Each structure stands twice: as structure tokens, then as C-alpha cells.
Amino acid sequence: MKIFFTAEYNQEQLKPLFEMGEVTLDGWATGLPKMPEAELMKKTKDADMLIVSYDEVTRNVIENAEKLKLIACTRSTPVNVDIKAAREKGIPVIYTPGRNSDSTAEFTIGLMLSIARNIPMSYKALKEGKFTGTAEDKKITKDGLIVDMIWDMDEHSPYIIFKGTELKGKTLGIVGYGSIGRRVGKIARAYGMELLIYDPFLCEIDIEEIGIQKAKSLVELMKDADFISCHMKVSPETKGIISREMIDLMKPTAYFINSSRGAILDEAALIDALREKRIAGAAFDVYATEPLAINHPYIGELDNVVITPHIAGATDDVLLNHTKQLVSDVRRFINGEKLLYEYR
Template identity: 30%
Template structure:
């Protein structure tokens, strides 16, 4: 660190981009702006253990992570003494121990993120479930029957939203366009805020679950929302109802969800989030009946990724000049 300017001075800094599953990080941003002083390398395979992560990043001063794919708890910061800058996609990442980062002198920065892609994916799951898209498509491509299911109607049915923030509000507007009756609930949601998004405020979580034909989760994972949907809540739902979760796996108890699907408490479920990601090959949810699962694609679109990596370059530039931007505290 230059004592006069505060800028970082180094012959060369190593920067690792983690979990670049699609191998697109290098093509979606102009990394050459960082000059020869920053050596970029990418990892297209997930580093599944702490030891593997530490071994791979031992020589890195800068690390870029994708959302919450790779946790950075206190133990990891303690084992990476060279780390100085950690960048995450998005401006919130519950998998980073920010207090530990501060103790170890690591600056944490974020990037902007668009709420449209996860809202759109919510509808991909909901429509896929309602019209049995995957089994019917597989039947056409294989030797299955020509039509074997009856689709569930959306028009005139009730869509219940648990959470009505940026994403939930976008989902609500689409539901309204489909001619659905939209209701919403969260602990602090008011009648006025619900109405502004085109939804009616449900009197309680239980009432929403009992009366909705489709339930979609759009809450932030916290101590209050962890395990919010368990066996008791799933049994409240109609046997013809569907549950979609594109928020966080911890909000829905996974064992209870598996039982609900196997025993037919609900008609089906769709999820884009799991407790362990990538989902282990032997996880029973992979073969659960009437379960439409996606590998956490909610924010995985070209526009979002361009924003993530281009702003990651900006974060590095600003840090090297001694003026970090988009810092997380």
C-alpha cells in the first residue's frame, strides 16, 4: 500500500474467479483494463471442500465469487493470509463472514444485480409444473405416450406469495396478467404495499397456504424465515396445490418437502435452490416425484453476468487506486 496515495502497490496480484461453471467470465468483461499487474485465472469446477478452496487460493490477493456458491466463513479467512479483496456478485451475500473479513483486513465489495431474471425463472418453474412440461416433452422425445397429463389452470386460480419485495412484486404482476387472484404475506407487509403490487394482503401465513393453488417463496433467509415452511405448513396446503421456491432452500424444510412429495400432500413442487449446491448425486430430491428442480439458475442470464464481471473489474480498479466502491459491511 502506497503511504502517500493509499493505492495498492505490487509487482503482480493473483485474482481467482470461482465457480465459473459456463466458462464465460473472461469473455463477458474487459479484464485487460487491469493491466499486467493482475493475473486472472478462473475455476469452472466447484471447490467443494475448505481444504480444496484454500489450496487453490493460497497465492491469491483477489477472489471473485458468484453469489453464495462458495462460503467464506471465518476459518477460510484465517487460512488465506494473502487475501486482500473479496468480490461477490450482488450486494448481499449471507455466505460471507463480513466481521471476519474485517478482522483479517479483507475488503469485501459487491456488484449490482437485476431482479427480473429470478422473477422470470419463477414463472418457468410454475408453468412447467402446471402444464407438466418436462414429462410431456420427454415423452415426445422418447417413446412415451402422446399426452398423459391434465394441466392445471392459472386463470381464475389463486397465487400466494410469501414475500413481496422486488422479485415478489414482479411475480405478482405476471400473475395478475394471467388472470390469477394474487395474495401475499410476510411479517411486515401492509395492505397498502400489497395493493401497490396488485396483491391482496393475506391475513396470515396459514391462511395463504390453505387457500392458494400456487405458492411461491420470495423471502430473504434469516433467523425468522429459516424453516418457515415445515411439515405443519405443507400439510395446510391443498393436495392440488404447487409450491415453488426460488429464494433460499433453508426457508423450506427439505425433509418435510421430500415427504410431502412422496406422500402426496401437495401436487408438486419446483425449486432452484438447495441446502447443498451442487446437489449431491445421491440426494433423494433428485428422484422425488412431481419435483421440478433446476441448478440455481435464477440469476444466470447474460445481462446479469455481464454486469457482475464488468463491475468486478471496476471494483478491482477502484481498490487498486485506494478508493474501494460498493463495499459490504
């Protein structure tokens, strides 16, 4: 069994795969860039299995690999695999759902805290030398008082400029209550937040408990939530679901968070809302186009937004998780057992 492997992986968890076949590590798995189609076609012509993370498994690749029996993609959705072409040849495609759910959920809470408390903005200011003193500066405490270690208190103080808001007691609106959305909600509840959930594919009895309520509509959630966090895959139903009309419903004190996919949002409308200060702020890990253009308003213009370069799922733990998943399913495939993670 020839296994061509270009995925990210956990070295310890991958060891059993070498007992299942002749494994060739190449491409991203060896620190190289994403492999061009022509190169992937050439190198997989005689492969029985193809395991990738980001390489594009196109129809050309699939049809050229005449011995191919299984395709594995170590992502929560195998968007870089031509599923239709694979099915036409009877080749199952396995993937790794939930591999980065905890990492993304934790990162989402980090984005919320960052924008609510202006953490990146205050960090940047200090690194630029603002609000700082000299090594010779000494505070003199008057008789009868205890030493008070604070910055100077006036209208220019960082205490005033970077004053934010707590998460405790606020309503978090979660749009999409799947694997990641539920984890975000669980962490947010520990912070003392109330949850308002919009997910048309779940019944109230699957969601509601003390402190957690299902919104009757997306309109209700957009109007009532103090923080709005999106956790949806892109589909015809979700593309552009956070529209200009939805954004216009948000409170002026509300924050918008997106660590799912940029396509679910009308980015131009959100930029207008931030520019005109019609909402308090936003935090993003994903965008309409990636990478962000150097002249994007998020980078050079807006000061009420926190941005990161699509890294919510970038942890070593994710590699461990998806390596376990794919090795488990490859073993099941070889043994003729029902696959746990076949994409349907």
C-alpha cells in the same frame, strides 16, 4: 494494485478492470474447478484485491493475505466469505445484489408453467416413445369434416393424462417480496394472476394495489393461495418457515414452488404431502442437500414434481450484470468514493 480474480465474468465488461491494476485470472475464471483453500492462500498472499464467485474466502485466506484491501464476491449474498474475519481486519466486502433477479424470476414462472401444465412429464413420455405412432399411420377424415390433427381421444390419451391448470385467474402466494419476489409478481400479473404477499418487513402501502394484497399472516397465504412461490434468504427467522404445519394448510389443488433456498422448507414434510397427493404438485430448483442423492424421492419415486439442478440464475445476462457491478465498485474503492455494494 494486484487483483487476484477467480470469478465468472463478462469479457467486454471486465476490460476496465485491467486499467485499474495488475489482474491475474485463475481458477473458475479460467475454466478450472473451485480452488482449494491452501492453493487460494498461496496465490493471494501478495494480493491487494480478491474477486471470487464460489471460492471459499476463509479466515485463513484473509489472514494470510497481508496486503489485502478489498474482497469482492459476485453473488447476491457473499455466503462463501468469512465476513467477521474481513471486518476484524478492516477489509470491506462487496457483492452483487440483484444480479440474477430477472433470471431467477423468469425461471420461477417457467417452473410454475411446467408443473401446472405437466410440460416435462409429457416431454419425457414422448422421448420414451409413449403416445407415438408409426410413420405409416394415416388419419382418414370422413366426408364433410375438416382434417383434425389430434392424438387419439380415450382415457389413455395424453390430452387426459397430462391435463393441467391455467395460471390466469389463480392466486399466487409470494413468500418474500424483495427483488426477485417483486419481479415474479410482475410477470404473474401479466398472466392474469392475483397476488397474495407475505413479507413481515413491508407495510401494506408498499404492496397493495388492485390485484395485489398483503396477507395478514403466513397461515392466510398457505390456506388461500393456488400457487406458492418462495423468495427468501436463509436467516434464523426464515429457516424452516415452510413447516409441516404450514404445508398441511395448503389446498389439495395447490402447487408449491421453491427457487430460493432449500433450508426454508421442511423437505420431509413436503415429500409426504406429494407422496400422499395432499397437494397437486411442486417444482424445485433448490434442495435441503445439494446435489440431490440419486435415490431421492424427487428423482425415482414422485411423479407430481418438477426438478432442476439449481440453475435459476444460470444465464449469460447474470455475468454481464455482476461484472458491471463489481467493476463499478472497484473503481469507486480506488477513487476513495462510497461503495455502492458493500455488504453490511
